Amino acid sequence: MALPIRTFDAVVVGAGGAGLRAALQLAEAGLRVAVLSKVFPTRSHTVAAQGGIGAALGNMGEDSWLWHMYDTVKGSDWLGDQDAIEYVCREAPRVVIELEHFGMPFDRNDDGTVYQRPFGGHMQNMGAGPAVQRSCCAADRTGHALLHTLYQRNVRANTQFFVEWMALDLVRDASGQVLGVTALEMETGEVYVLHARATLFATGGAGRIFASTTNAFINTGDGLGMAARAGIPLEDMEFWQFHPTGVAGAGVLITEGVRGEGGMLLNSTGERFMERYAPNAKDLASRDVVSRAMATEIKEGRGCGPNRDYVLLKLDHLGPEVIEKRLPGIREIAKKFANVDPVRDPIPVVPTVHYMMGGIPTNYRGEVVAPRGGDPNAVVPGFYAAGECGCASVHGANRLGTNSLTDLVVIGKAAGDSVIRFLAENPGRKDLPADAAEPTLARLARLDGQKNGESVHAVAEELRRTMQAHCGVFRFPDLLAEGVRRVRELVQRVARTEVKDKSRVFNTARVEALELDNLIEVARATMVSAEARKESRGAHDRADCHDRPGFPNGRDDANWLKHTLWYHDGDRLDYKPVNLKPLTAESIAPKARTY
Amino acid sequence: MSGRARTRVSEADLRRLRWRCRRGMLENDLVLERFLDRHAATLDAEGLALLNALLELGDNELWDVLSGRRECADARLGPMVRMLREA
Numbered sequence: 001m002a003l004p005i006r007t008f009d010a011v012v013v014g015a016g017g018a019g020l021r022a023a024l025q026l027a028e029a030g031l032r033v034a035v036l037s038k039v040f041p042t043r044s045h046t047v048a049a050q051g052g053i054g055a056a057l058g059n060m061g062e063d064s065w066l067w068h069m070y071d072t073v074k075g076s077d078w079l080g081d082q083d084a085i086e087y088v089c090r091e092a093p094r095v096v097i098e099l100e101h102f103g104m105p106f107d108r109n110d111d112g113t114v115y116q117r118p119f120g121g122h123m124q125n126m127g128a129g130p131a132v133q134r135s136c137c138a139a140d141r142t143g144h145a146l147l148h149t150l151y152q153r154n155v156r157a158n159t160q161f162f163v164e165w166m167a168l169d170l171v172r173d174a175s176g177q178v179l180g181v182t183a184l185e186m187e188t189g190e191v192y193v194l195h196a197r198a199t200l201f202a203t204g205g206a207g208r209i210f211a212s213t214t215n216a217f218i219n220t221g222d223g224l225g226m227a228a229r230a231g232i233p234l235e236d237m238e239f240w241q242f243h244p245t246g247v248a249g250a251g252v253l254i255t256e257g258v259r260g261e262g263g264m265l266l267n268s269t270g271e272r273f274m275e276r277y278a279p280n281a282k283d284l285a286s287r288d289v290v291s292r293a294m295a296t297e298i299k300e301g302r303g304c305g306p307n308r309d310y311v312l313l314k315l316d317h318l319g320p321e322v323i324e325k326r327l328p329g330i331r332e333i334a335k336k337f338a339n340v341d342p343v344r345d346p347i348p349v350v351p352t353v354h355y356m357m358g359g360i361p362t363n364y365r366g367e368v369v370a371p372r373g374g375d376p377n378a379v380v381p382g383f384y385a386a387g388e389c390g391c392a393s394v395h396g397a398n399r400l401g402t403n404s405l406t407d408l409v410v411i412g413k414a415a416g417d418s419v420i421r422f423l424a425e426n427p428g429r430k431d432l433p434a435d436a437a438e439p440t441l442a443r444l445a446r447l448d449g450q451k452n453g454e455s456v457h458a459v460a461e462e463l464r465r466t467m468q469a470h471c472g473v474f475r476f477p478d479l480l481a482e483g484v485r486r487v488r489e490l491v492q493r494v495a496r497t498e499v500k501d502k503s504r505v506f507n508t509a510r511v512e513a514l515e516l517d518n519l520i521e522v523a524r525a526t527m528v529s530a531e532a533r534k535e536s537r538g539a540h541d542r543a544d545c546h547d548r549p550g551f552p553n554g555r556d557d558a559n560w561l562k563h564t565l566w567y568h569d570g571d572r573l574d575y576k577p578v579n580l581k582p583l584t585a586e587s588i589a590p591k592a593r594t595y
Numbered sequence: 596m597s598g599r600a601r602t603r604v605s606e607a608d609l610r611r612l613r614w615r616c617r618r619g620m621l622e623n624d625l626v627l628e629r630f631l632d633r634h635a636a637t638l639d640a641e642g643l644a645l646l647n648a649l650l651e652l653g654d655n656e657l658w659d660v661l662s663g664r665r666e667c668a669d670a671r672l673g674p675m676v677r678m679l680r681e682a
């Protein structure tokens with residue numbers, strides 16, 4: 001069966017901060033750009049970003065992009081590529097001022113300059129301190145302001161939006177060049193081939209592979225799934241940032257201020273277990289210590305609830321006045337999402353996924369790269385990625401707060417520029433291969449024709465539970481090994497899901513089945529990469545790799561200072577070196593990461 | 596929702612609504628999903644129109660309203676806001 005074809009200079013998949021920034025660059029260069037988005041652009045998950053954009057403007061005191069670079073390298077636990085980190089930190093001030101000129105409503109100082117807020121991990125003098133105010137924000141709505149500013153600007157530049165369209169598969173020819181995507185128009189249920197001279201993915205994160213995540217329902221890693229199925233490896237997928245206290249079963253965050261005010265964590269025996277793990281700091285110990293203790297209690301069978309998979313956060317002893325006055329909103333969140341009133345009952349909480357450091361491998365220009373002919377970073381022609389779905393790698397093993405938005409705008413813009421350059425150097429349009437739509441048609445035929453299959457919901461729930469239990473914030477070798485086995489079983493179950501509803505118009509059930517095809521790729525990549533990496537580094541924290549002489553915090557630079565590359569075919573793993581050589585600055589040599 | 600004659604909502608409109616309840620913020624996703632599970636089957640045309648009007652709000656504003664931190668500027672939406680808050 002032949003599908004209708006539409007042709008463009010460039011297709012951008014995803015309309016969050018990175019997609020919109022890239023599309024703007026392309027549309028302003030006069031190219032025919034199609035931007036596909038599952039939801040209206042200003043409803044992308046970028047809207048949830050509150051922290052701000054890290055950029056060394058120096059508006060609040062002395063600052064330098066070199067200092068920002070140092071903090072980012074250290075934050076990454078030395079897994080970040082220093083060329084990409086230099087590029088992002090050096091470009092950040094320029095890109096922020098550009099946003100200001102686009103009309104983004106930043107908070108301001110009395111002298112009219114952009115106000116910058118303090119944020120953890122940002123220091124002066126190459127980590128020596130004191131702390132520096134580097135985060136440019138628009139109240140606590142920075143993501144919202146960024147999306148609206150970029151969306152308006154795109155409308156002005158005549159970017160063509162395909163809203164409520166879901167990209168399904170990447171189209172590559174025999175040489176490996178990317179020639180567009182297949183995509184589903186939800187309103188009609190029609191599938192198209194979007195034939196493009198360049199294809200840019202900005203599909204965001206994939207937190208929905210975990211049972212407990214702050215990510216919105218749309219964050220299903222569609223770009224990663226499409227890339228993996230098309231033979232592109234996924235990089236550093238074992239690295240996910242967690243927050244210690246999300247509401248169990250919902251993922252909504254309970255601020256750390258609750259423990260600051262005297263809230264305490266209890267296990268199923270009612271014990272205040274943090275006294276055992278951190279006798280002095282107790283519940284106020286650092287995020288990783290608290291997360292590790294919670295995970296250990298759950299692993300050892302002292303979790304609460306029917307599945308013993310969460311612990312309790314008790315705050316009734318603070319009294320209703322303190323709760324209302326010092327912790328505004330917490331009571332509402334607990335009532336709404338945990339169905340408990342914390343004035344009387346403890347809140348079920350669990351370490352909760354927030355951000356994916358890994359993704360589709362790119363260089364700092366946003367060009368997708370993969371090993372070929374001995375070059376670990378050979379460019380995949382016609383393919384680009386930016387934002388959370390890309391891995392440049394700016395964040396390495398752990399992201400520094402405020403750097404997600406910095407990454408979006410800097411790499412988003414750079415990827416746009418790379419597309420412009422590629423199109424200028426490669427005029428004309430390559431033909432689509434005859435079987436361009438084959439993988440998509442086969443997937444849809446399988447799904448639409450499945451009899452006696454399992455429900456998408458049930459398989460997805462099992463996937464999320466498996467990831468949470470076996471590949472959570474603190475990782476145990478036996479659970480990881482068992483997790484690999486289980487996730488491979490789930491691959492078989494995903495391949496025989498059934499959707500009873502066969503209608504075409506806005507068939508959300510069918511969309512969820514197609515999303516599950518992407519979630520399973522991300523989950524496999526994460527579990528297999530995590531099981532294989534026998535060290536602790538940044539957000540990958542293994543119970544069998546502790547702090548010991550020569551191994552700071554369990555990190556093993558002799559064997560593991562390298563990026564993971566996971567391939568869909570056969571769960572194959574490969575590795576490539578970390579780039580410790582910046583573009584112009586001096587290399588920042590690995591040392592123990594302590595704060 | 597009111598004393599007026601209830602107009603049925605088409606299957607297509609309900610389907611579109613279900614997808615449009617996917618938002619940029621998890622908090623809104625969760626509240627809207629719960630609402631649909633409970634009330635989608637009995638939603639009438641007027642209710643649908645009110646909900647669609649609410650969905651026009653940005654995610655932060657919508658969450659402010661759903662969490663009760665702020666009242667909706669448009670008083671007509673009051674009954675729908677109450678149903679969502681109780682869901």
